[in-house]
Amino acid sequence: MPNITDLIEQYLKQILQSSMEGSVEIQRSDLADKFSCVPSQINYVISTRFTLEKGYYVESKRGGGGYIRIQRVSLPSLEAVQRHIQQTVGEQIDQTAAEGLIYQLEEARFITAREARLLKTAVSRDVLQLKLPLRDEIRAKLMKAILIALLAK
Incomplete structure (x- = not known):
């Protein structure tokens, strides 16, 4: 059975997927009421599951009439993805940024779920048991x- 954070994430992704604009604007308190949780739980889901590294841009306005806007940042072409990889990875990359990429x-279907699992395993700190900055x-x-090998398929 999925936990509340997984349910909130799935719900927001479904709304985003059905959105014609590729973005969704929500009220934190309305979403908290829908899932019978505290607003800080919504903040947690958004700050950990909808990051720029994972392909989302989040804008937030607090106070009366405040909102959270989540927008999917798409990767348009293979060439753009390759440039994005070069810029994101650079000469060093930490595990969090690597997993986000x-x-x-x-999510953009440039790699399969199996390829993603293998890649995460290959670059994990458990496998790369070296001191920083060499590990990164x-x-x-x-x-x-x-x-490069996967995207050349």
């Missing part, structure tokens, strides 16, 4: 090499 590529440098090289 992998998530974004999987090797992770970046692995990410680039594997993604």
Whole structure:
């Protein structure tokens, strides 16, 4: 059985998917009421599941009449994705940023769920048991090499 954060994430993704504009504007309190949770739970889901690294732009306005706007940032073409990878990965990349990029590529269907799992495993700190900054440098090289091979399919 999924937990409340998973349910909120799924709900927001469904709304985003059905949106013609590719964005959704919600009231934090309305969403909290819908899921019988506190507004801080909504904040948690949005701040951890809808990040720029994962392909979302979030805008928030607090106070009376406040809202949260979530917009999907799409990756239009293979060339744009390759440029995005080069810019995002660079010479070093930490595990959180790497996982965010992998998530974004999987969501955009540039890689499969299986490829995403394999890539996450290959670049995890459990596998790359090295000291920083060497670990982040090797992770970046692995990410680039594997993604170039996967996207050339």
